[in-house]
Amino acid sequence: MSTAPQLVVHRDKELMAQAAAARLITKVVDAQASRGSASVVLTGGRNGNGLLAALAAAPARDAVDWSRIDLWWGDERFLPDGDPERNVTQAREALLDAVPLDPKRVHAMPASDGPHGADVDAAAAAYAEELARAAGPTDHGAVPTFDVLMLGVGPDTHVASLFPELPAVRETERTVVGVHGAPKPPPTRVTLTLPAIRAAREVWLLAAGEDKAEAAAIALSGAGEIQAPAAGAYGRARTLWLLDAAAASQLPRTLYPPASP
Numbered sequence: 001m002s003t004a005p006q007l008v009v010h011r012d013k014e015l016m017a018q019a020a021a022a023r024l025i026t027k028v029v030d031a032q033a034s035r036g037s038a039s040v041v042l043t044g045g046r047n048g049n050g051l052l053a054a055l056a057a058a059p060a061r062d063a064v065d066w067s068r069i070d071l072w073w074g075d076e077r078f079l080p081d082g083d084p085e086r087n088v089t090q091a092r093e094a095l096l097d098a099v100p101l102d103p104k105r106v107h108a109m110p111a112s113d114g115p116h117g118a119d120v121d122a123a124a125a126a127y128a129e130e131l132a133r134a135a136g137p138t139d140h141g142a143v144p145t146f147d148v149l150m151l152g153v154g155p156d157t158h159v160a161s162l163f164p165e166l167p168a169v170r171e172t173e174r175t176v177v178g179v180h181g182a183p184k185p186p187p188t189r190v191t192l193t194l195p196a197i198r199a200a201r202e203v204w205l206l207a208a209g210e211d212k213a214e215a216a217a218i219a220l221s222g223a224g225e226i227q228a229p230a231a232g233a234y235g236r237a238r239t240l241w242l243l244d245a246a247a248a249s250q251l252p253r254t255l256y257p258p259a260s261p
């Protein structure tokens with residue numbers, strides 16, 4: 001069942017990152033209070049890293065019990081461990097190295113020099129198994145019910161490494177797949193699929209900057225998920241688009257009415 005997108009538009013990308021970081025802190029603290037631990041899926045890209053940097057700078061980050069959080073990734077650039085272009089490397093720099101996480105609960109996607117070597121499909125299958133092991137009887141299928149799953153929206157409407165028209169966005173069975181020939185470098189990637197994304201309680205789509213305006217307008221105007229993968233990303237309980245005014249500038253007036261004079 002899809003949940004209708006809700007929109008929150010902030011003045012600019014800095015405020016959006018700070019507000020999203022505050023929202024994430026509250027979600028994690030609440031999940032830890034009600035279920036003992038929290039499970040969050042991180043995204044790469046400029047907006048995702050901006051949120052993590054804002055979280056690192058927020059005094060309220062100390063409200064989170066960092067030892068009781070599972071971190072997963074929505075996608076990864078299939079590069080050697082420690083490569084500066086890997087999403088996990090960038091997340092470590094922005095936040096993860098600064099907080100007392102339990103390393104066993106930081107579920108980075110495999111690197112291209114890891115146990116599966118250059119076989120990205122084997123790497124994707126291994127991550128799917130890791131997710132399946134973490135899923136419990138009350139979860140929905142072969143992934144845990146993530147509390148929050150974040151996705152940066154690309155200017156071409158891609159989310160995670162689900163690019164328009166590529167086979168990964170058509171996947172209906174597997175939870176994680178290898179991506180070959182992505183239009184954005186690097187071409188080889190690992191990604192959660194739409195069924196895995198839709199297992200999350202809340203899906204947050206992050207779009208800040210003018211270069212995201214067309215993508216947000218297309219995805220929120222009824223486009224199909226094969227042509228506009230962001231349109232197919234929704235959560236079980238909530239789908240939240242967090243935008244800045246620049247990214248919201250081409251939205252239909254019915255979704256985002258202009259401010260009154």
Ligand SMILES: O=C1O[C@H](COP(=O)(O)O)[C@@H](O)[C@H](O)[C@H]1O
Nearest residue numbers: 043044045046047152153154160
């Ligand atoms: O390559 C990727 O791009 C998207 C969007 O990144 P952005 O810099 O345009 O915001 C990101 O969500 C994804 O995780 C990443 O691998």
